[in-house]
Amino acid sequence: MTDTKTPEEIESIIESIRPCFQCGICASSCPVFRVAPEINPRHAIDEIVKTGVIEPDGTEWSCAYCLMCEQRCPMGVSLAHLLVAVKNISTEKGNAPEGLPEIIHSILSTGVIAQDSDLDKMREKYDLPPLKRPTAKEVRKVLELTGATDLLELYQSKGVGSD
Numbered sequence: 001m002t003d004t005k006t007p008e009e010i011e012s013i014i015e016s017i018r019p020c021f022q023c024g025i026c027a028s029s030c031p032v033f034r035v036a037p038e039i040n041p042r043h044a045i046d047e048i049v050k051t052g053v054i055e056p057d058g059t060e061w062s063c064a065y066c067l068m069c070e071q072r073c074p075m076g077v078s079l080a081h082l083l084v085a086v087k088n089i090s091t092e093k094g095n096a097p098e099g100l101p102e103i104i105h106s107i108l109s110t111g112v113i114a115q116d117s118d119l120d121k122m123r124e125k126y127d128l129p130p131l132k133r134p135t136a137k138e139v140r141k142v143l144e145l146t147g148a149t150d151l152l153e154l155y156q157s158k159g160v161g162s163d
């Protein structure tokens with residue numbers, strides 16, 4: 001079963017962004033907005049507060065979670081947190097970006113997204129010891145607790161991300 005948001009949780013998210021007074025500092029601080037104006041943090045908040053619903057439109061996946069917007073917001077609105085909630089809702093609806101099911105599969109079976117990473121090569125180059133990797137068992141426990149394995153089942157039932 002997926003961790004679908006209850007109406008109370010949605011209302012709580014909407015309440016948390018109500019202090020927004022549309023100054024636009026978040027948008028002018030957002031590095032993604034500079035190159036992809038379709039992700040307009042200020043506009044996203046305005047829409048949700050005005051309509052009272054959170055309706056993912058796909059632009060939420062462009063957020064890099066850099067936290068610049070919420071560090072600069074004069075009202076302490078956690079826009080990055082809001083966008084994570086929107087991504088979760090989008091995922092629960094079966095609209096995660098292409099490739100996510102494969103990523104979950106890889107993590108479940110090997111404990112990591114990719115076996116060979118540039119980070120490993122970089123560490124080797126600078127004579128740094130390799131990073132300790134979690135075991136697949138440890139990672140699976142986290143994925144089960146966070147509901148990611150349920151999401152994988154959802155995507156498998158839709159015919160994507162299966163073996």
Ligand code: SF4
Nearest residue numbers: 020022023024026073
């Ligand atoms: S910086 Fe804060 S108050 Fe200003 S528009 Fe963005 S979320 Fe609203």
Ligand code: SF4
Nearest residue numbers: 030063064066067069
């Ligand atoms: S956390 Fe997302 S919305 Fe906020 S500034 Fe960074 S990329 Fe933009």
